[in-house]
Amino acid sequence: DTAVSQTPKYLVTQMGNDKSIKCEQNLGHDTMYWYKQDSKKFLKIMFSYNNKELIINETVPNRFSPKSPDKAHLNLHINSLELGDSAVYFCASSLKTGNEKLFFGSGTQLSVL
C-alpha cells in the first residue's frame, strides 16, 4: 500500500531506445509531478499535472513526454534516449497545486549506455 509508486526501480537501456516510467498514487491527490535529480542532488521539476492537465512544463527536451490517463497516474515517456538522460527520476504527488507537501516515490534509476 505504497502511497506513490513508480516502476521500474532500475532501468538500463541503450542509447536511442524509447522507454517509459510509470507512476501511480493512491492518495487521492489532484497534482502529480516528475522531478529529475541531477549530479548535485538537486531535484529539478520537469512536469506537473493537475487533474490530468499539464500545469508546469519546465525546459525539458521534447523527447520527454508525460502522459496522465487519470489523476492517479502520471507516466513519463522518453524517446531516443541519450547518455545525458542518465539520472534518477522521482515521481511525486500533492493534494493540490501550490504550497502543499509533496509525497515522493522511491525513484527510478535510469542508466543509458
Place this chain on the structure above:
Amino acid sequence: GEDVEQSLFLSVREGDSSVINCTYTDSSSTYLYWYKQEPGAGLQLLTYIFSNMDMKQDQRLTVLLNKKDKHLSLRIADTQTGDSAIYFCAESFAYSGGGADGLTFGKGTHLIIQP
C-alpha cells in the same frame, strides 16, 4: 512504517532559532539531506551532511547528526519570514548499479514564522 520521520509543523517567532528534527532508519546512508520547498516551487537542496560527520555549519544553518540514535536536526538561527517553507529531511541509499543515490524523503515540516 516510514523510513524517515519528521514532525509536520513547527511554529517559531521571527528572530528566534528554529530546530527541525528528523529520524531515519537506514544506517548505511552515506549522506543525509535537508531540502527546502518554498511556496509554489520545487524542492531545493538546502544542505547535506556526510554520515561520518557530527556537525556542519553554513552561515545561519547548523546540521547535527547523531548516528547512534539515527537523528538529524536542522537549526536555523535568527529565523526570518523568508525561511517560511516546508523542510524535507532525506536519507540516501545506493543503487546497486552505481550512479546517483536514491533518496528517501520524510513528509516535510512546515515552518511557520510568527511576527
